[in-house]
Amino acid sequence: MGNRVAVTGVGIISSLGTNLSHNWLSLKNTSPKIQPLKHFKSNLEPAPLVGEVSLSNTQLKTEFKFPQNQEISRTTLLALKAVQEALDMSNLTPYQTTQAAFISATSVGGMDIHEKSLPYLNTEVNFRYPGSNSFNLLDYFNINNDLTTICTACSSSANSILMGYEYIKYNQFKTVIVGGSDALCNFTLNGFNALMLVSKELCMPFDANRTGLNLGEGAAYLVLESYEDAIIQQKTILAEIVGAANANDAYHPTASAPNAEGATLSIKNALQLAHINPSNIDYINCHGTATPNNDQTEAEALKNIFGDKIPKFSSTKAFTGHCLAAAGAIEAVFSILALQNQVVFPNLNFKTPMPNLQQNPVSTLTHTPLQYVLSNSYGFGGNCTSLIFKAAHV
Amino acid sequence: MSKIYIAEMASLVSFHTNNIKKTRPHAASDNSQKIILKNPDFAGLLPANLSRRTSTIIKRAIYLTNQIVKTNAPEIQAIHIATGGGSQDESTKFLENFAQSLPNAILSPQPFFLSIQNAIAGHIAMFLNLKVPNFTFCQNNLSFESALKYTFFKLQNNLIQSCLFVSIDEFNQENFNIMNAHQFIKNITDINDTFYPSKSPGHIAGEGGEAYILTNQLTQNTIAEILTIEFKYKLTEINIKDFIIKELSKYQLALKDMDLILCGLNSDCLYDNMYDSVVHSPDLDNATILQYKSLCGEYFTAQSTGFYIGLNALQTQMIPEELVIKKSLSPNPKINYVLLCNQFRGAEFSFIVLKSIT
Secondary structure, three states: OOOOOEEEEEEEEEEEEEHHHHHHHHOOOOOOOOOOOOOOOOOOOOOOOEEEOOOOHHHHHHHHOOOOOOOOOHOOOOOOHHHHHHHHHOOOOOHHHHEEEEEOOOOOOOOHHHOOOOOOOOOOOOOOOOOHHHHHHHHHHHOOOOOOEEOOHHHHHHHHHHHHHHHHHOOOEEEEEEEEEOOOOOHHHHHHHHHHEEOOOOOOOOOOOOOOOOOOOOOOOEEEEEEHHHHOOOOOEEEEEEEEEEEEEEOOOOOOOOOOOHHHHHHHHHHHHHHHOHHHHOOOEOOOOOOHHHHHHHHHHHHHHHHHOOOOEEEOOHOOOOOOHHHHHHHHHHHHHHHHHHHOOOOOOOOOOOOEEEEEEOOOOEEEOOOOOEEEEEEEOOOOEEHHHHHHHH | OOOOOEEEEEOOOOOOOOOOOOOOOOOOEEEOOOOEEEOOOOOOOHHHHHOOOOOOOHHHHHHHHHHHHHOOOOOOOEEEOOOOOOHHHHHHHHHHHHHHHHHHHHHOOOHHHOOOHHHHHHHHHHHHHOOEEEEEOHHHHHHHHHHHHHHHHHOOOOOOOOEEEEEEEEOOOHHHHHHHOOOOOOOOHHHHOOOOOOOOOEEEEEEEEEEEEEEEOOOOOOOOEEEEEEEEEEOOOOOOOHHHHHHHOOOOHHHHHOOOEEEOOOOOOOOHHHHHHHHHHHOOOOOOEEHHHHHHEEEOOHHHHHHHHHHHHHHHHHOOOOEEEOOOOOOOOOOEEEEEEEEEEEEEEEEEEEEEEO
């Protein structure tokens, strides 16, 4: 069976706020933050609607005492903020921090710096590479154990959580810091625009008339320890991770399979690992990007697993935008907040039911007993990941 | 805990030597600041429409996969990809496309989605029609090592029984230009220096790719056992040798037990001395020491090429003479243990121990 896996610290920064309590307040008060891009100029006009973190790079550098002239990517700056909060909450000793395994995720790394430095000669080496972001974090927090950076596009940080879950469950490490960070940059704005996946309006997950996604940015990290160790250390357990699985569609480089084979498999395998039935799931925090393809496929997967008894479900991407590699970890934190506060967050902007889905997403903040929350994340390349969280108090 | 074995392997790099089993005749050195691979013949590998729409690195990865996924190969239960940069050329292409375009220009999305690091894994999954879990590890010069360690963990704990493991990176002119501007690359006037010991700073850039099937089942085709893989971003020990000795002791092994050492020497005189404590260790008098980056150059996942050479040596019990920097004093040494060690510019240290199965 292995160790039980406890979450003992979380940290988050998103368009909803610069820490956990700000994010919680924005969710609780149904205050989404999707606005025209303001921190940098893109070549898309008018400025796209995005979920942008309010703090500028200048403010973030000041907070972390970096000289203003030091080149440091926004992806790293956002991650610093979230990791710091997670470490503080978990009360890790300096030794525990040094010995923690660190599994991070990003898709763009320091592309925000790199793309501004044409013809690429006046920049630090390796800014564009995802792994550099993790090295920066290790340097700052004095971590020197196993590390890696997972890059599976929009499921990246969900996969970093999956890996951390396995490492704790099978006793590979005492402490694992997992999560991900991605900053908005022209590379992704133009990329998703070229794929014609970006909506010019506020995104409408699971709505029949949805027109695409809003991009976002942010970071979220979780500290994972064995349940037993957390109890011995008298730590507050925020939630347990009881199942985590990944599968692949093997269908298309960017589109998900119409029969939702990968998405179905990942949920099925996560349920199996959690030793629970579909009926045990109380809420699903969906990937729900609001692209026609994603929501159609995810709806199929939900029907494949839950039949006509789909639990309460919603996508929180209309609050934050799609934060790409950070999305899985951000939504993991939202899942934990849902469990802690026994509340389902609304699927904003939903008006018209999808024709093939009999059940509608939850569209208002709903207080309800929650024991198990399922969180789905899907990435290009057919990558599908499902995580199952259990309330700590149960 | 299960033992971990290599069941199949393939590499894009061929070795110009009679002593090592030749693999694929597609390596070409242009004898300059970089070593570029000649592409294998991709004809017939992919349907024409898919072939046109994919990148060179993805074709290379699929080519390698195709070499080792045979009817008698173990059933693949996971796909793990190690790559520092993924399809870097596609990423550069997309950067240039939007940098040079007018506002709101309609761009081709192809280089964008191909540049996403797990496009390699996604295409392999499609090629093999495999729905199994797949992960892509991008940790700069520890990409190969961190991916290998996770794979090792999964197999050791029987979470999977076999894994298709692809380690691949491509040369990218933009990255080369940055590294050259920062004087990481060997000056063109120093190219003809002896590779080791080198008197000049900088390394030669390169690229490469390997595919392996790792399993926790011993079969007739098993090539070797992976005994351990360890890595550190920064060393707390005084030198590489101390790091290795400490890690080996966990397996009741000592340096003197090692028969073949593959050092990640890359001809940069500023950092090759990091290996001095290993190369000049009297404990290794009966071991043969090799370098391998004169064949493939330096790149994020270069140690995978050394890994491949080490596996070949274990399988064939032959050592490629031109890579030898120090010969064993033992008259007829049998190769039982192979040790690989690597670092990049004083950080990103790793070591791997391979063991003969005979």
